[in-house]
Structure formats: structure tokens, C-alpha cells
Amino acid sequence: IFDTWAAGWVKTLGRDAASGEVPATRSEFELLHAKLASALCTHWRDATEPAFELSIAHRYKLVDLFMRWLAIKGKPDSLKKAALEFGHIPLDRKSLHVVSETLGGIGLEGPFSMGHIHTKAAYDFYQQLAGVIVAQAGGTSLLFDAFCWYHQDCQALYKKKGES
Secondary structure (H helix, E strand, O other), X not given: OHHHHHHHHHHHHHHHHHOOOOOOOHHHHHHHHHHHHHHHHHHHHHHOOOOOOOOHHHHHHHHHHHHHHXXXXXXXXXXXXXXXXXXXXXXXXXXXXXXXXXOXXXXXXXXXXXXXXXXXXXXXXXXXXXXXXHHHHXXXXXHHHHHHHHOHHHHHHHHHOOOO
């Protein structure tokens, strides 16, 4: 279901980007992000019998992973650049842990999971927290995501509390 949805949007966004229509500001990207999340929910509901409604956690995780894919493989380059610059961090166990520990244990108490994000407000809160870190450290939310996954200090932090 996701692959069918994503393939359609890869074509649409690629065609739009080729004609110069890419998000140029954070607010333009947020409108696109909301449109993608809504379209994914509709597509998923229409493709399942009985109709299945994606949770907040699932819809935003899938859209954020899609944007991360666009930042790596999207075409044209203007679309890749916009996805990298404005894409949200795909929240997961590692990123939620690193965000919480970096900011002094704020937010969820471990063990961490995107499944604990039950509201749009909670999702936005963690995106804002990640944004605080990115603003201080530099880079983008998607680069911070790679840092959470691969940097040895993050791996040590993540394992410190007995998580694997």
C-alpha cells in the first residue's frame, strides 16, 4: 500500500520540481507535509478492507521516511535539496532517546518508541525539540537523524540505559 502511494508521489513531486515547484520555505514544506500525510491516510483507508485508519505515529513515520528517501534519491536535485533542508526527523527509539537525553530527559520516559506518539501535538513537540538541537548544532533534522543512528556517542548514550 505504501509503495503504491509513494510511487505516485515520486512522479508528482518530481514533475512539480522539474517545473520549478518545490517548497522554498519551511511553511511551504509544512503544507506539503500535511498534504502528504492526508493523502497517505486516504490512500491507506481506501486500499484496506475493512478500512484501516493509520495512527498518528504510523502516518508521520511513513511520510518522514518518504521525505528522507527523497533527500537521498529524489530527482531533480532541487527536490532532494528541499527534502534535506526541511524534512522532519523520522522519530524512532534512537532519535527519541537522543533528543530526550540531549535536552536533560525532557519528554517521554524510556523505553522510547514512535508508537508512544499518539497526538499531532506530541509529534510536533518532538520535531520542535529536534529543531532546537539542530539550531544549536547546525545541519538539518535529517542529518540529525543519521547522527542518532550512527554516531558512536549516540550509540553509547542509547546503550547506557540498557537499550539495544
